[in-house]
Amino acid sequence: MATAASANLIAELDDAVTGGSPERRVQILRQVTDLFLSDARRLDEAQTSVFDEIFVRLIERLEVRTLARLSVILSETDTAPRQAIRLLAFHADASVAAPVLTKSDHLSEKDLIKIANTRGPQHLLAIAVRNTLNEALTDVLIRRGNADVSNALALNGVACFSECGYATLVGRAERDESLTEKLGLRLDIPGNLLRELLARATDAVRARFLTAPRPVMRNKTQAPIEVVSTDPPSLIDYTQAQNEMVALNRAGKLNDSTVNRFAVRREYTNVVAALAFKSDVNIETIHPLINSDRLYGLIVACKAARLNWSTTTMIIRNRPACPPATEQELEQGLEVFQALSLSVAQWTIRFGADRIAAKANERSGAAVAGLA
DSSP: OHHHHHHHHHHHHHHHHHTSOHHHHHHHHHHHHHHHHHHGGGOOHHHHHHHHHHHHHHHTTSOHHHHHHHHHHHHTOTTOOHHHHHHHHTOSSHHHHHHHHHHOSOSOHHHHHHHHHHSOHHHHHHHHTOSOBOHHHHHHHHHHOOHHHHHHHHHOTTBOOOHHHHHHHHHHHTTOHHHHHHHHTOSSSOHHHHHHHHHHOOHHHHHHHTTOOOSSOOOOOSOOSOOOOOSOGGGSOOHHHHHHHHHHHHTTOOSHHHHHHHHHTTOHHHHHHHHHHHHTOOHHHHHHHHTOSSSHHHHHHHHHTTOOHHHHHHHHHTOTTOOOOOHHHHHHHHHHHHHOOHHHHHHHHHHHHHHHHHHHHHHHHHHHHHHO
16 A cells, blocks of 8 residues: 555655665655556545655655656646645756746646746746746746747747737847737737737738748637548649639639639639739649638738739638638738738739749648658
8 A cells, every 4th residue: 555655665765865865865756756656546635644744755866867856757647745746846957847847737836836946947948838827927928038038938739929029029039030920820810910910010921921830720620611631732633723713814804803703602713713813823722721720821812913802801701611710810810911011912812822832842841752
């Protein structure tokens, strides 16, 4: 039984801590850890407290390398002793603190804020990738963190930011292209700050926005609007649609009204062909933007094609095999649409075409390699 065995270990603990060798302390730690893990889910609060006391007394006398290994083990244990976790989290050596700071759910917000206010960049970086981060904590991390911490926060899809925190990150992004790209891909960035961010972004960053995945993903368990082919464009025959666009253009009818009607009818072969024709790029550039999990590339294509926001909204709302866009996404989309000049949109979609083609070639190469 765990309690009986732990009583013997406690009796040995005083000798090991006060007069035993480092090797003896490590041996006791190994025994305690094995015993705890074997019964962790069956222990009541009192029994867990006994183990907590043992761990705390050992942690105070063990070397960093041993504590780092213990931190990894306890960080992945749902029922880990709370005082031991707290002692590891406050440790001055980041190799000891980082595992529990990153993964453990047994640290209070107050403790995390205190650590963020008093420890160094590696401690802050470990906190920045946690799976829950509220505004009070991210405010501290942004205020005290370096560029690595800012980028980790921007990439963390579950991190919540205050308006001041977001504004600070956008200000730093002016000197950091990597941060610009990460912030621009978030679903929760306020529209006015997204517009400011895009206004400062370089052509290369805007082009990367066309194909970069979001760090914040929407729930895609909803039923799709329409089941259509997600095959690469090379497997879809766009010939008829392209010929129709040429004819409509010659007749002066390839306009917002016509493209809007294509979207309402969910004739997305025609939508893709129309966007490609009007923005003067190939089908391969537009095709992946329709089913993308983010709207930026599609909005750029619509702007480059000289469509208005009403038509762009209709294309977004009726995309095949995609969940409905949220109101926040549409608000952000309008900010992007208004921030983009026609020339910038056209340059971005044409510059990004090379990136899209390169990604397609990478996938084809990987597929061929897999068959070899």
